[in-house]
Amino acid sequence: MRRLLICLPLCLLMAPSMPDRIAPAPPAAEPRPLVAKADRDTTPLPTAAEMEKLAKDKPVEFLEASLKHYEKNVQGYTLTMQKQERLQGKLHPKEEIEVAFRDDPHSVLLKWVKGARLAERSLYVEGENNGKMLVRPYGSIARFAVGDVVSRDPMGDDAQKSGRVFITDFGLKKGLLRTLNAWKAADLKGELYVEHLGQKKVPEAGDVLCIGLRRIKFAKPEVDGITEHTIWIDKEHWLQVGSIATGEGGKLIGEYYFRDIKLNPKFDDKQFTREALKP
Known part of the structure; x- marks a missing residue:
């Protein structure tokens, strides 16, 4: 999976998640340049029931419906991301x-709270800064x-060494799209096996009540050697708030x-500008 954000350890460099090499897009936490956008429609959204x-019965349709909820209700957000990656x-x-x-x-603004390695803040806005990511180095x-503040290629060598998802591919929607694309591709081949994990509050996601699904029995390891993927x-909002990709063993x-x-949220005019990189 490609690397995330910043050429620095921007984990996100992200990722939480999560790019496409073309082929079945990787699971939600995966990287790679952008996946195809979902078509907007005006059909009623499914009820909670x-x-x-x-x-339980149609995991791919469940992911598609979750995506529709996002498309209709979300234009932006703030959140705290916790991630751990093998690079x-x-x-x-x-x-x-x-x-x-x-x-x-x-537009993505990242501020490291814990675990910063090469950067403590990073910013990327599509169509601005000559296509570069702006980074405040760590230390x-x-x-x-x-x-x-330095400019970096958001998909350069440093970025690839620093995270599994490029900052250009970061976002809750894009992470869900990667999961959907990968699972749908397996389903079309008759190779999709999903366990329903029931409902529970997930501590790492702020103790919100979630539905868990785990994809198992991969026909072969996928990007980065993934053989199992849990989401x-x-x-409440049908967002993918957890994604865990594991390999053999x-x-x-x-x-x-x-x-x-x-x-x-209502962002101020400086939210996604160089000014936001100042401590």
């Missing part, structure tokens, strides 16, 4: 990141060497949780 039934064979410590996100234009020594969809590949989600 209907969503629960879809989750180039090494499992890195958990990271905690404050996120501000706007759908149109695609006074690094900033003394290169400056308080948690919250029952249960080896963790990527784990992403989203909590303290506030939908459609």
